[in-house]
Amino acid sequence: MAPPRIFITGGTGYVGGTVLHSLVTRHPEYSITALLRNVPESFAELYPNVRIVHGDYDSADVISDAVSKVDIVIHNGNSDHEPSLNAIIKGLVSKKETSFLIHLSGTGVLSDWRDTKYHGKLNPKIWSDIDDIDEIWSRPDGELHRNTEKILQTANQQHGDKLKIAVMSPPDIYGRGRGPGRRRSAYFPFFWKDIMTVGAPFYAEDGTNTRSFVHIDDLMELYLKVVEAAAAGGEGADWGKEGYYFAATQEASQIDIAKATARVLEARGAIQQDEPVCLPKEQVAGFVPYAGLSIGTYLYMSNSRVRTDRARKPFGYQGKRPTLWETLDTEIADALED
Numbered sequence: 001m002a003p004p005r006i007f008i009t010g011g012t013g014y015v016g017g018t019v020l021h022s023l024v025t026r027h028p029e030y031s032i033t034a035l036l037r038n039v040p041e042s043f044a045e046l047y048p049n050v051r052i053v054h055g056d057y058d059s060a061d062v063i064s065d066a067v068s069k070v071d072i073v074i075h076n077g078n079s080d081h082e083p084s085l086n087a088i089i090k091g092l093v094s095k096k097e098t099s100f101l102i103h104l105s106g107t108g109v110l111s112d113w114r115d116t117k118y119h120g121k122l123n124p125k126i127w128s129d130i131d132d133i134d135e136i137w138s139r140p141d142g143e144l145h146r147n148t149e150k151i152l153q154t155a156n157q158q159h160g161d162k163l164k165i166a167v168m169s170p171p172d173i174y175g176r177g178r179g180p181g182r183r184r185s186a187y188f189p190f191f192w193k194d195i196m197t198v199g200a201p202f203y204a205e206d207g208t209n210t211r212s213f214v215h216i217d218d219l220m221e222l223y224l225k226v227v228e229a230a231a232a233g234g235e236g237a238d239w240g241k242e243g244y245y246f247a248a249t250q251e252a253s254q255i256d257i258a259k260a261t262a263r264v265l266e267a268r269g270a271i272q273q274d275e276p277v278c279l280p281k282e283q284v285a286g287f288v289p290y291a292g293l294s295i296g297t298y299l300y301m302s303n304s305r306v307r308t309d310r311a312r313k314p315f316g317y318q319g320k321r322p323t324l325w326e327t328l329d330t331e332i333a334d335a336l337e338d
């Protein structure tokens with residue numbers, strides 16, 4: 001069988017860059033093309049066999065044309081960007097042959113951040129990517145990533161016979177990335193920035209709100225399995241409505257994260273106290289303002305708890321990398337460096 005032709009986006013980002021690096025390293029036989037708007041200086045040296053298409057996510061014609069020449073698209077970088085996703089689908093369905101689309105979304109779509117009842121408190125709901133699949137595909141408008149998941153849902157209904165879609169829905173990711181650009185995740189760099197304002201790690205209410213986590217290298221094992229299944233014609237993985245993959249391996253409450261972070265920061269001499277502080281909800285909600293959304297509420301006061309059921313059976317997926325607690329010191333050291 002000829003090696004698969006792959007088109008990847010977000011190859012300079014934390015997730016997309018690590019996917020690119022993992023594919024090149026594990027599957028040098030794959031024929032890979034990357035969409036890049038900024039080409040890192042080291043790119044050609046690091047990845048001499050990866051072809052580059054110059055463009056950004058709004059270069060609809062460039063994207064549609066490029067994906068019409070490949071078998072598999074791995075779309076990372078901005079899980080909410082509609083024009084790029086529409087351009088990818090348009091290009092893929094223009095082909096006669098079956099195509100595969102592996103789209104990065106995230107468990108933010110299941111977060112209870114808009115429900116004030118659970119701000120700073122434990123929500124008992126744990127989502128399964130098998131048992132709750134109907135509910136997952138029925139999330140209300142306005143939830144994070146729902147706009148693009150709706151586009152994928154329509155594509156599944158209209159083109160499911162020739163376009164096989166997998167949604168990768170990781171929770172918060174930790175661990176160092178391996179790509180040619182950004183290698184840091186989101187949670188700890190944001191948390192450190194807000195800790196500097198407050199003077200200590202923090203939580204709201206009783207801080208029992210809980211989120212799932214995954215190490216970037218565990219997530220990559222799942223990506224590789226799904227890409228390998230696509231390369232084998234789809235065999236061995238779920239696609240379409242059932243092709244929805246959580247990747248979580250553990251969970252942590254905000255108060256436990258704040259306590260552990262305080263100990264690490266105090267030991268590093270970065271703060272004066274080794275205990276976190278409880279802040280009013282209104283103050284936490286004001287952190288990380290972004291496009292009119294209160295990302296502070298989402299990051300520090302919400303729950304998004306998931307159970308990774310789908311990947312377990314076919315792929316034997318489980319967390320094998322160091323836990324969040326084992327990695328925390330490095331994670332925080334990296335955030336301090338930025």
Ligand SMILES: NC(=O)c1ccc[n+]([C@@H]2O[C@H](COP(=O)([O-])OP(=O)(O)OC[C@H]3O[C@@H](n4cnc5c(N)ncnc54)[C@H](OP(=O)(O)O)[C@@H]3O)[C@@H](O)[C@H]2O)c1
Pocket residue numbers: 009010011012013014015016036037038055056057058076077078079080104105106107169170171172173174181182184185186187
């Ligand atoms: N990190 C997490 O914990 C996590 C967990 C679940 C879901 N997610 C979701 O995954 C997505 C990616 O996260 P990330 O942490 O990998 O982000 P990131 O490190 O900021 O990477 C973004 C990537 O997308 C590219 N990009 C962004 N906008 C573009 C545009 N308009 N045109 C061309 N390229 C563009 C960037 O290219 P440049 O280098 O040129 O800027 C970069 O390669 C986000 O939507 C996030 O919500 C993240």
